[in-house]
Amino acid sequence: MLIAPRYFRKALGILGFAMLAACTTEVEMVGDVPATEIVEGYGVLEDGEYTLPPIPPEYLQGVNRRAVVEYNGPERAGTIVIDPHAKLLYFVEEDGMARRYAIAVGRQGARMRRPSIIQLKREWPGWTPTANMLRRQPEVYGAFAQGVEGGLASPLGARGLYLFQNGRDTHFRIHGTNDLPSIGNSGSAGCIRMFNHDIIDLYPRVPNGTRVVVRTKSASVELEGEELANRGAILEPNIVDPDLIYGTDDDAEDEGVAAVDDTDA
Template sequence: MNTISRRKFLSRSAVLTAGLAASACSTINVPGPVTTPARRFGGSLGLQPDLPPKEVMYAAMSDGGFNIPAIPYEQIPEQFHRQVVPNRTGEKPGTIIVETGSHFLYYTLPNGNAMRYGVGLGRAGFEWSGRAIVERKSHWPKWFPPEEMVDREPRLEPYRVSYDEATGEYNGGMEPGINNPLGARALYLYEDGVDTLYRIHGSPEWNSIGKSVSSGCVRLINQDIIDLYSRVETDTPVLVR
């Protein structure tokens, strides 16, 4: 398979030196305590999961001190609701596969099945494909918009990121919260030990699921990213095609 095609567009040296390269996710590579230790989740690599009714699955919930509103799932096409389906991806259990043509994300399970989620994807000019791994996980991540995005959208000025050479710290960004574009969880994709700047993350914009409207990252309903996050370990392989 191809490597991350978007990498051809990004200058790695600029990313590593300035830390302010534009990314598919509208974020920058800012060091921080975002790694969550990998752990086993019995529902993924053990028994097949039993999904609750949709009114429960997409109900309002309290998580990490934030109140996530209920999702009007009736307004989302049924194929994009979380569901267990036969695994026809050809990938081994414990793999994330994003099918960009159908706006589906699969997490492969044992016994020939997969958990399928609807996703929102990048609009024209921001698409990407290839293989990577989940190297970091973040619970209610902070959002660091790139400088170019802030320049384009003055409303984002309060979140402009600056680097303090004296302390070696980055300042600015949007604090975690229900309106944060990265949502309740984020999975950070790396290739050959290098941050691709692409994320699989939550989003408060449930009406973007099944559409290509973001700046390139893979977004899920917050309730769905919380479910996926609980199943996924670090070093999980990811295929986007």
């Protein structure tokens, strides 16, 4: 029989006790995320009267986490570049660098082709489905015809950037979202969506008048590679229970759910 030296047996005993203690220690949770797993830049975020929970790390893998990167496209500094194929948004900066963010692209966003400019910016914007949305997908939008006030429950998230061409509203938006699994994918609805943490980071960097351009598929393949230019799945619409959106004033105050009146948001 193999006998371990006394000091080794003592060390094993201490290790075993430590492991037992570790097994009985409660893991500190911040929202739904263990405190030790919070990704830098995506933790609890206080924004005025609202508090955003941390984003779970499983949604921040690879290019889904914002980064400052070398930029190899032709656009000049101060331009937003949307790549709907790679599901990425770049804000071009000086010295050949850019801030890269992951996005989700909805049906409306997929139709973007021509350059536009940001002409309107809103913090915690409200949302009302358009007549086309109500006609095309009443099962998704009908319950929300009266609109949703700005706040944690708004589909436009923490910030909205409204795109115009020649002074006319294109009805295309770059905005936040609470639908975390959609980032990096395509959806059947919506424009260009970002993590709320990311749109809050981008928002102060882009003044009104910022130019927004959209990459073609061929440019995406050339600049990002074939695999990245084809990433993501086409997701079915996320049909939300209206009871989770429309609540009493007490619900809105206690749980951060936006109470909605019968006026357009």
